[in-house]
Amino acid sequence: MLHRLKLGVLLQWLILFLLSPAYEASSLGLTVHVVPLEEYGGKTVRAHFSVITPSPCPDLLAVCAAGEDCQAHRTALPFSYTKPSPAWCVRQWQKTVPSNYNTFLKLGFKTEFYVSIKADPKIRANNGKLNRPPFVALPPPLRASVNCPADFHISTKDLDGDNVRCRFARADTGECRDCFPHNFLELDEASCTLTFTGKAAAGQYFIYLMAEDLIPSPPTRQILYNSPLSSVPVHLSLTVEESASGCGSNPLVLDGTPDRDSVQFVLPFQEGKFNANYKSDLESVLEIAVVGPPDLYRVGFVSISNLAKLTMAWIRSANNLTQLLPVCFVANTKSFQSGLRCVWLYQREMRTLPDGTELRCNQTEMSLLLPVTSLTNVNLDELQLNSPTCPVTHNSTHLTAHIPLGGCGTKAVHSGTELVYTNTLKSVHHTVISRRPSLILPLACRIPGAQVKGSQFAVNFPTERETFGEVMVWLEFHLPGQGPRARLTSSPRFRSNVLSPRFRRDTGSESSTSNSSTQTGVQPEETVKTLDLYVLSNCSIDRAEMIVTECRESEMENLTDSRPIMEKGCMTSNNTLEIITEQNTFKIYRLDINSFSVSGTKMYIECKVNLCIATMPSGTCPDLCSNSSRSTSTLIDSVFTSTYSIRSGPVSLLVADFMDRNATDPPPSNAPSTPGPNPSQTATMPGRTPPASQVPSVTTNTNTNTNTTASQAPEVATSRIAGVILMTIAMFLQMTILQ
Structure with missing residues (x-):
C-alpha cells in the first residue's frame, strides 16, 4: 500500500515538472562593474551586477547570504518589457568579492550563469593609483530579422582613459562554460561593435564577451603585445525573428535624443533628464525598452502614429552606486528594433566644504x-x-x-x-x-x-489630469446639416485630404472622389448615403488639440472583420473628408456610406484618440500626415494624454432613425473616458433611444499599445485544459495503483 502511494505521489510530481516552465541556463544579458577597494589594496572589489532575466522576474533572496557585504537593489521602478517575447526584466545587486572571481550564480528557477572576473590589483605608473577596470553598458535584449544584417555597438567607458576592447570569451581559459562562437556573428574588437550577418535561423542565441582595458600607446610607438590590465564579463542575447516586411524598417532616432555614448554630469541632488524620440513608418512603437540605474524614472511614453517619445530622469541622492551609470534604450515594434543608444550619467566627485562654511x-x-x-x-x-x-x-x-x-x-x-x-x-x-x-x-x-505636505511627484513631469483635467471623449453620428454643429456641416469647408501611404501602395487610388461627400440636403430615403462622424471631447484648455490616429468600421460588433477609415492620422481614401472646425478639441468627418460596402442597416466604428498641448506658446501639435512631422521630432515639444480607444454601439443607417432627433442634443453625461481599472465601459446619450448610434465603448490604454490579446485566449485555455487533463490522468493512475 505504501509502495503504491509513493508511486502515485511520484507520478504527480513528474507531471507537475512537465508542466513547469523550461529551465534556461543563461541570462538574456549581464554586465559587472568592478570597483577596486583601496582599503584592501585592490585584492577585493565591489562588483555591481546587472542581469536581464526572463519574466516572471525572480526575487533577489539568493544573491546575498548572511554575513556578506552585499546589497540587493529593490526598486519601485522595475525595468520590465515585452520584446522579445515572452517578456524580460532586470535585476541588480552589488557584492564584495575577490578581484579574481569565478562562480556560478542563479536567479529564480530559469536563469543560471557563469561569471569570470579578472581584476587583480595593478598600480598605474602614471598616477600611482590602483587600476580601475572598464565599464560596459548593458543593452536591452538584441533583436534582428532573418537575412537582415545589423550592427550592435556596445558602449564602454574607462575612468583611467585606457583603450577598451571586446573579444569573445574563451572556454579553455575558464571565462565561460558551454560557450561557442556563432558563424553568423562578427566582432570588431577595437570598437566593441557586434555585426550580425543575417545568416541565421530564427531563434534565440547567447553571446559571451570579455571587455578589457589596455594602456594606450603613442601613435609613433607600436607595442607588439599590450597585455590587458583587467577583464570583465559581458553577456548578450540576440533574438532572430522571421519578418514578412523585409529589411530597413527599423525605427529611426529623431533629433532631441542624446548622442550615442554621450555623458551627462550630475551633481548631488541634481536631476539628469533627457528624451528618447523615434519614428517608425511601418509599425507603431510598442515600447521604448530601457536598462539603467536603480530608480531611473521613465515617464510620458507616447506612441502616436509613426512617432514615439519617452522621458527619462535620474535624481542623484546619497548612494553607493558606481561613478559611471549607463542608460541604454531601444524602440521596439512588433517586428523590428531600433539602433541601440546608450547615455552615461557621471556622478561628479565633490570636495568637502571648507572649514567655516x-x-x-x-x-x-x-x-x-x-x-x-x-x-x-x-x-x-x-x-x-x-x-x-x-x-x-x-x-x-x-x-x-x-x-x-x-x-x-x-x-x-x-x-x-x-x-x-x-x-x-x-x-x-x-x-x-x-x-x-x-x-x-x-x-x-x-x-x-x-x-513634507501636499502632493508628491518624484520627477517634474505633470500628470495627465493636472494638464488636461478630467478628460471625456465620445463619438456621435449625425446627418449633414443636423446635429450640434449643423452650422459647420450644412455648408462645410473640407480639409485637403492626405491618403495613407499604405492605402496608396495597396490600391494605387489617388483621386477617387465621391459625389455624395459634398451633399448637404438629405432626403428621407431608406438608407443613409452620407453621414457625419463627430469625435468629441470635453477638454476646455485653450491650446489643447485633438489628434485622431485611427478609425475603423465593421458590421461586426467586435470589429473582427473591419476596414480602415483612417490610419496613422491619414485618410485611407477620398471617400472620407475632414470638415474644418473653429476649435481644435473635436473633429468632424464626412463619411460616404456607399463606399463602405455595408450589406445591412447598421455598422460599428472604433477610433483611437489623443489630446495634445504644445509646450511652447508658438508651437503646434504634430500633423501626422504632414511630411514635416515625419522628418523631425514633433513630439519633443508636446504633452499628450493616454490613447483613448472609443467604440460606438450599433450605428443605424436608416434615414428614418435620424429624422426626429434633436439637433442640439448635449454630450453624454456619463461617457467615461479617463484612465481606470475598467477596460471597457459604455455610455448612452440622454433622452433618446433610437438610433443606437451613440453608445460608445471607451477603452483607455495608458501605455498607448492598443493591440488586443483576444487571440491569445485559446492558447491559455488550451494549456490549462491540458494541465487539468494530465492531473486527472495522474489521479486516475494513482487510484488504479492504490487498488
Whole structure:
C-alpha cells in the first residue's frame, strides 16, 4: 500500500515538472562593474551586477547570504518589457568579492550563469593609483530579422582613459562554460561593435564577451603585445525573428535624443533628464525598452502614429552606486528594433566644504556663508547662482548669498522620502576661453518626509489630469446639416485630404472622389448615403488639440472583420473628408456610406484618440500626415494624454432613425473616458433611444499599445485544459495503483 502511494505521489510530481516552465541556463544579458577597494589594496572589489532575466522576474533572496557585504537593489521602478517575447526584466545587486572571481550564480528557477572576473590589483605608473577596470553598458535584449544584417555597438567607458576592447570569451581559459562562437556573428574588437550577418535561423542565441582595458600607446610607438590590465564579463542575447516586411524598417532616432555614448554630469541632488524620440513608418512603437540605474524614472511614453517619445530622469541622492551609470534604450515594434543608444550619467566627485562654511535652511530660504580664503585663484565677481539675477555678495573675509526656496533658480526634487531644494554656486567666465580655476558648489536643503505636505511627484513631469483635467471623449453620428454643429456641416469647408501611404501602395487610388461627400440636403430615403462622424471631447484648455490616429468600421460588433477609415492620422481614401472646425478639441468627418460596402442597416466604428498641448506658446501639435512631422521630432515639444480607444454601439443607417432627433442634443453625461481599472465601459446619450448610434465603448490604454490579446485566449485555455487533463490522468493512475 505504501509502495503504491509513493508511486502515485511520484507520478504527480513528474507531471507537475512537465508542466513547469523550461529551465534556461543563461541570462538574456549581464554586465559587472568592478570597483577596486583601496582599503584592501585592490585584492577585493565591489562588483555591481546587472542581469536581464526572463519574466516572471525572480526575487533577489539568493544573491546575498548572511554575513556578506552585499546589497540587493529593490526598486519601485522595475525595468520590465515585452520584446522579445515572452517578456524580460532586470535585476541588480552589488557584492564584495575577490578581484579574481569565478562562480556560478542563479536567479529564480530559469536563469543560471557563469561569471569570470579578472581584476587583480595593478598600480598605474602614471598616477600611482590602483587600476580601475572598464565599464560596459548593458543593452536591452538584441533583436534582428532573418537575412537582415545589423550592427550592435556596445558602449564602454574607462575612468583611467585606457583603450577598451571586446573579444569573445574563451572556454579553455575558464571565462565561460558551454560557450561557442556563432558563424553568423562578427566582432570588431577595437570598437566593441557586434555585426550580425543575417545568416541565421530564427531563434534565440547567447553571446559571451570579455571587455578589457589596455594602456594606450603613442601613435609613433607600436607595442607588439599590450597585455590587458583587467577583464570583465559581458553577456548578450540576440533574438532572430522571421519578418514578412523585409529589411530597413527599423525605427529611426529623431533629433532631441542624446548622442550615442554621450555623458551627462550630475551633481548631488541634481536631476539628469533627457528624451528618447523615434519614428517608425511601418509599425507603431510598442515600447521604448530601457536598462539603467536603480530608480531611473521613465515617464510620458507616447506612441502616436509613426512617432514615439519617452522621458527619462535620474535624481542623484546619497548612494553607493558606481561613478559611471549607463542608460541604454531601444524602440521596439512588433517586428523590428531600433539602433541601440546608450547615455552615461557621471556622478561628479565633490570636495568637502571648507572649514567655516555655513549653509542654513529655513522655511523660505537657505543662506550661505563661505570663507573666501578657501577660494584660491577664483574670481569672486564671476560667481553666480542658477539665476544670474540673484545677488552674490562678498567682502575681504566671506561670501554670502540668501537663496529663496521659490526663486533664484532653486529646484525641488525628491530623494526617497525627503524633499530637497537645490541650487548651484558656480563660476561663469565672461570670455569664451579661460584658464582660470572654476568653482562648482552644489547647495541643498533637505526636508524630512514627515514635514513634507501636499502632493508628491518624484520627477517634474505633470500628470495627465493636472494638464488636461478630467478628460471625456465620445463619438456621435449625425446627418449633414443636423446635429450640434449643423452650422459647420450644412455648408462645410473640407480639409485637403492626405491618403495613407499604405492605402496608396495597396490600391494605387489617388483621386477617387465621391459625389455624395459634398451633399448637404438629405432626403428621407431608406438608407443613409452620407453621414457625419463627430469625435468629441470635453477638454476646455485653450491650446489643447485633438489628434485622431485611427478609425475603423465593421458590421461586426467586435470589429473582427473591419476596414480602415483612417490610419496613422491619414485618410485611407477620398471617400472620407475632414470638415474644418473653429476649435481644435473635436473633429468632424464626412463619411460616404456607399463606399463602405455595408450589406445591412447598421455598422460599428472604433477610433483611437489623443489630446495634445504644445509646450511652447508658438508651437503646434504634430500633423501626422504632414511630411514635416515625419522628418523631425514633433513630439519633443508636446504633452499628450493616454490613447483613448472609443467604440460606438450599433450605428443605424436608416434615414428614418435620424429624422426626429434633436439637433442640439448635449454630450453624454456619463461617457467615461479617463484612465481606470475598467477596460471597457459604455455610455448612452440622454433622452433618446433610437438610433443606437451613440453608445460608445471607451477603452483607455495608458501605455498607448492598443493591440488586443483576444487571440491569445485559446492558447491559455488550451494549456490549462491540458494541465487539468494530465492531473486527472495522474489521479486516475494513482487510484488504479492504490487498488
